[in-house]
Amino acid sequence: MRYRLTPLYKAGAYGSVICLCLICGMITAQILGRMADKFMVWIGQDSLGLAIPGLSEISGFLLVGASFLGLAYTFVNGGHIRVTLLISHLSPTIRVFLELWCLSLALLLCGFLAWYTFWLVDDSIAFNEVSYGILRIPLWIPQSGMLLGILMLCVALFEAWLQVAITAFTRPAEFIIDDSGHE
Structure with missing residues (x-):
């Protein structure tokens, strides 16, 4: 299948990568800070107190961003798990x-999730939830990354749905799915 909005899905993947790199960098900095503290105590000096406050919380928010922003890219590249054992034995039609x-x-469920995530973000802004x-940290910030990822997946699902619908109603006998899940 050819996706016309591949640059959008790649942007989501880059956002996901940035979130993962930030997690890695913060955890590395935390480990190095703890090692420096242990070393200072070992040589008889006072601890430097090198710690990142709220590291686990920030890492959790970044993990949400990484997970959701990468959904559309993973979908269009056939990275999601598909059970093709049954459908591979059916006729193309x-x-x-x-x-x-x-x-x-999938589009219906993803749209439902996007709708309610939108209202979750809206409530977080309205009630100043932190x-x-x-x-x-204002909760609308990590929730917005989640909503953006879900919306990109909805767009990717709609794009795939449109292409499959055109094939289904114009030339169903030519429909083939390869091992990666692409038409």
């Missing part, structure tokens, strides 16, 4: 309509 049904269901950890 039946397979294309089954694929259309599955994409319709995290409960050491750092008082």
Whole structure:
């Protein structure tokens, strides 16, 4: 399948990579800070107190961003788990309509998730909700990354649905899914 919005999905993947690199960098800095503290105590000096406050909380928020921002890119590149054992034995005509049904269901569920995530972000802004950890981070910030990732997945699912629907109603006998899950 050819996706016209591949640059959008790649941007989401880059956002995901940035989140993962930030997690890695902060954890590395925390480990080095603890090692420096242990060393200072070992040589008889006072601890430097090199610690990142709220590291686990920030890492959790970044992990949410990394997970959701990478969904669309993973989908368009066939990285999500697909069970093709059953449908690989069906005729292309039946397979294309089954694929259309599955994409319709996925799009419906993803749209439902996007709708309620939007209202979650809206409530977080309206009520000035903040995290409960050491750092008082407004919850709409990590929730917005989650919403953006879900919306990109909805767009990717709709794009795939549209292409499969065109195939299903114009040339269903030509529908083929390769091992990576692409038409």
